[in-house]
Amino acid sequence: MQSDVAIAQAHQLEAIETIAAKVDIPEEAILPYGRSKAKVDPALVPTERKGKLVLVTGMSPTPAGEGKSTVLIGLADAFSLQGHRTVVAIREPSLGPVMGIKGGAAGGGYSQIVPMEDINLHFTGDFHAITSANNTLAAIIDNHIHQGNELGIDVRRITWQRCQDVNDRSLRNVVTGLGGKAHGVPEQTGFSITAASEIMAILCLATSLEDLKERISKVVVAQTFDGAPVTVAQLNAEGALTALLRDAIQPNLVQTIGGTPAFVHGGPFANIAHGCNSLIATDTALRLGDVVLTEAGFGSDLGAEKFFDIKARAGELNVDAAVIVATIRSLKYNGGAARDVLNQEDLGALEKGVCNLERHVENIRQFGVEPVVALNEFSFDSDAEREWMHQWATSAGVRLVDVAAWERGGEGATDLAQAITEQWDQHSHSLYDPAEGIEASIRSIATKIYRADDVELSKKARKDLEYLKANGWDTLPVCISKTQYSFSDDPQALGAPSGHVLHVRELLPRIGAGFVVALTGDVMTMPGLPKRPAAEKIDVEDGKIVGLF
Structure with missing residues (x-):
């Protein structure tokens, strides 16, 4: 099996001017960074939004990997194959995960944004x-x-x-x-x-x-x-x-392996920040494309909630359709299966872990959108496990579609594209009214999305709240920093825990961003490297980068 970087390097890139022409970006708006990358001046493209916005999120992440970016990119190429004028708008990868453990954010296999080694490393700076x-x-x-x-x-x-x-x-x-x-x-x-x-x-x-x-x-x-x-x-x-930041604010234009234009711009994490690509890139994409694919980091409890309550509110965005990416392997992990046996058939663990996916479906529905579940295929999935997932979806009233984007690119996601076209034009909304105050906003998210019974503010957080109120900042939206692995603030509580207490230890005013950060549990704003960081595998051979996924 070829590595992601080998597949990407074997692909023949189109000139960036050709990619821009697919969505009628004027020549004067393109600021090339070499032959395959460019900045785009948003002021020089049409001003009216015309695209339908499809939000891609996922179930709770696990060490098994879910492939959210891979599914999104394959879905974009599927829409392009069906004749839609499609544009991708996603985040830039951080060197933290690239050199650490998670990997980049440019997709994988034959469902990638290229040049992937540039995007995953310095990109446009x-x-x-x-x-x-x-x-x-x-x-x-x-x-x-x-x-x-x-x-x-x-x-x-x-x-x-x-x-x-x-x-x-x-x-x-x-x-x-x-x-x-x-x-x-x-x-x-x-x-x-x-x-x-x-x-x-x-x-x-x-x-x-x-x-x-x-x-x-x-x-x-x-x-x-x-x-x-x-x-x-x-x-x-x-x-x-x-x-x-004069140049950095302009969106970066690249391409998928299928030749779909892609804006890759901005990169806040969803567990410690708001988890969405730049609003200016999404807005530019909506002015150029008929279908725009964007993402929210991690699951519905983090990136998606912040997309609806922070980004969509700030940018007056409507989500026309939503996708939740899931894998059988990750569902089994949430059902208690050990990491080293996830490739083995285990219907018991699958049945126990599907509650995690059910919770994410329920969460997206709370924002007024009926999601489609994309079941990202792995060769290790058994026929019995796949059949069980479809039976579950039928009984739960969930639209579930198999996706094979890693192996087949856009052709592996055409059924998903068709399913989305059959139920878009939905009308999304936010979860809470910030005017009710920070504490009320946190409580709304904690009880409705995390299924907590209560919220506990530390002595420090209470003091922070008084400072916010004294300066008139406690009616801003809230950005909760929380572990991505659980609906609670305990990363070990897998599945779909409920009845827990959300512990808020600090409230940080981010007045320029326009929200207040609530730090919960033991989440940190500076991660650490794992015992065997991915950096140990990255090298340069004959001038080519190798070992990058």
Whole structure:
């Protein structure tokens, strides 16, 4: 079996100008990055949205892998094969998962976005630009304090952290400014991964360069000795940060193996951020295509909830159809089967674990959309297991379609495309009204989506809530940072747990992004590398990258 990177490298890429022409992107709007990648200026494409938006999410992720991006890309190529003017709009991969354990986000097999090695590594430099802007702001804050601290910033209350796009647990908690007076003021701080930074969230929710600058100016970086918030505008830094992000805000155009145009832009994680590609890329795609395929990270409890309640609210988006990606292997894992026996037939574990998929279906329905379940095929799935899944779907009133996109590309997802066309034009809505307050919003998500019985705010979170209320921020939408492996805040509670308590330990204002982050359980904004990181397998041979999935 060929590796993903070998399949991608064997594929003959079309010139990026040819890809752009498929959706009538004007030549003057294309800013090429070599022969196969380009930035697109959204201001130079039609302004009216005309496309139907299909949201792809998944069941709760497991070590077995679900293939959400693979299904999405294959589905896009299937729509193209059926004559639809199709555009993909998904997130950029982070080096954290690429060098860590999860892998990239460019699909797999014959259902990939290419050039996959470029996309999974440096791409067009967006992540580097976001990292640079983030860390420039950190340097400006430290310099302001070193140069006399005119704003009266309390060093103990600086909330802005540096970031980098690689998992590095050693940087979670650090002390800077050591070495004497000439080297700055000592401060206890830390690093987040770039995907979790507020600059990433802002770039992914901004509607224009002007909006980007306005959002950056509102970012709260610290408190004064009197407890008043300190913003980027007070540091006069919004102009410099916007300059660093001027090119990064423009969507990146690439292509699928099937030749479908694809915008790959922005990359917030769904477990510690809002988990959606940039709003500006999705909007541009909707103005160019008749069908737009987009994703929400992880499952309905994380990326999809945030898509409906944060991104769709901010961008006035309607989801015309939704897909939930599932695999028999992952369902068996949720049913208690050990990872090393997932390739063996086990109807008992499958029956026990299907409750996880049922919960995700119920969740998507709460947003006004009837989902289609895409059963991503693996060669290890037995005929009996596949038959059981279809019997379950019939009895549960769920539309379930087998997908073989990894092996057959778009041709392996044509039945899924047909199923979606038969039930789109749906009308989505959000789950809660932010005007009721942060605590009420968290409780709505916890009880309706996670099936928790209660929400418990720590002493620190209660103090944060008072700070939010004092500054008029507690009517913003909430972005809950939670483990992706469970509906609860306990990653070991698989299946479909209910009756638990959601533990909120901290509330963080992200005023530039336009939401409040609620940290739950022990989720961290800087992941660590596994015992055997994927980086150990990546190499360069004869000038070609190998070992990349």
